[in-house]
Amino acid sequence: MNGNHRPIPFLDLAGIHDAIADDLDLVWHSVRKHGYYTGGPEVDDFETAFATYCEASHCIGVGNGTDALELILTGLGIGRGDEVIVPANTFVATAEAVCAAGARPSFVDVNAATLLLDPAAAAAAITRATAAIIGVHLYGQMADVDALVALARRHGLAFIEDAAQAHGARFGSTRAGSAGIAAAFSFYPGKNLGAFGDGGSVVTSDPQLAERVRTIANHGRAVTDRHRHELAGRNSRLDTLQAGVLATKLPLLDESNARRAAAMACYRTLLPDGYEPLAEHPYAESVHHLAVVRTGARDRATAALTGAGIGWGIHYPVPCHQQPAFERFPAQAPVAEQAAGHILSLPMSPTLGEGDIARICAVLRGVRT
Known part of the structure; x- marks a missing residue:
């Protein structure tokens, strides 16, 4: 780092x-x-x-x-x-x-x-x-x-x-x-x-x-x-x-949620090509618990983020019906299965500033997608 x-x-x-x-x-x-x-x-x-x-x-x-x-x-x-x-x-x-x-x-x-x-x-x-x-x-x-x-x-x-x-x-x-x-x-x-x-x-x-x-x-x-x-x-x-x-x-919750919304709006402006935020329904007012994007370069992106001292998560890498505990409940869920290999959660907090997001996006911009 x-x-x-x-x-x-x-x-x-x-x-x-x-x-x-x-x-x-x-x-x-x-x-x-x-x-x-x-x-x-x-x-x-x-x-x-x-x-x-x-x-x-x-x-x-x-x-x-x-x-x-x-x-x-x-x-x-x-x-x-x-x-x-x-x-x-x-x-x-x-x-x-x-x-x-x-x-x-x-x-x-x-x-x-x-x-x-x-x-x-x-x-x-x-x-x-x-x-x-x-x-x-x-x-x-x-x-x-x-x-x-x-x-x-x-x-x-x-x-x-x-x-x-x-x-x-x-x-x-x-x-x-x-x-x-x-x-x-x-x-x-x-x-x-x-x-x-x-x-x-x-x-x-x-x-x-x-x-x-x-x-x-x-x-x-x-x-x-x-x-x-x-x-x-x-x-x-x-x-x-x-x-x-x-x-x-x-x-303080509404103010905190508004700060999360501002952070997500900043992500949408600054994220480089190859990192697509999830869509929001036109009627939905999200509180942005997580900042989830899709990328075909998840492994390279997470390695770069870790190297830069930036936290990240994956929510969730294995759909429920494919977990060993629930395999007895088989299902067809191709959308969830495909998404599981590409979703990446970026830092999200009400304290996250535009400078933080710019730095996160700069790291991602340096990753080959």
Whole structure:
């Protein structure tokens, strides 16, 4: 690496947190002082604020985003004998949750321009066993919820949002978290709204589902009587410290997302030939969780970036249906399979400046494509 240049991290968590260090310290001191490390007042405050932000009625803080998906499925009674449509291009957690609920993932292909769930492919995959469609809002962009919700309604299916990478995104006038029967969010530290560890939430405007999810996630405990266990539940709760961190960051989320959008616009201007950013649907307002490009020179590009002290990632190099864990669920997904060999995620942070992006693009310009 050239000693004249500082490293550019893939995600600048240190810079993000340094800017609000005093507020984060207050969270720690407050939780330490009152001592309610689970179920503290910060949890209620965050749940109320995040439900409002998502334009929904209820938010239930849970252990992580994977749990959130599984709890939605279980809360809806989806399990053994049911199929759930899942895009082949997603993080494995989407499929893991379906399997954990006892259902069978039905992997379908994605749109060639956005790499998000293709409504036509989803329609072709519906069978008598299909119970739900999970629309994954990948890379910060919402799937085509207009088409997918209409499809689900025509067939009497549940439409569930996997919004783990889409905090604050919109599709038309619809905010992520308000399109389907329920949405699952992850607050893993690297998300647009990230905690200091694992965390997640279920967001819904269905009061019965909200109560059932809250009950299942808290050992099957009745909402109105903590000594009565109505279901064989589990332990999946958002702890107080994480809720406090999230509540501190939430008012800054829109500004942070706007900075990500500005960084992505800069990439689109400065990227050299041979690096094609993914398309955005005309109705989509992405929050740019990741800056994904396609290139035929991925190996050479990643070697050059590493040599220059620049972070990078691949999301995702192996489609879900080709992972050993899910090979028993065969699928035809040629678009996802072809894209997997060419996608590359470039640095993306709200702290990323035009000079950083110019340097990244200069490195890429020196790679033979």
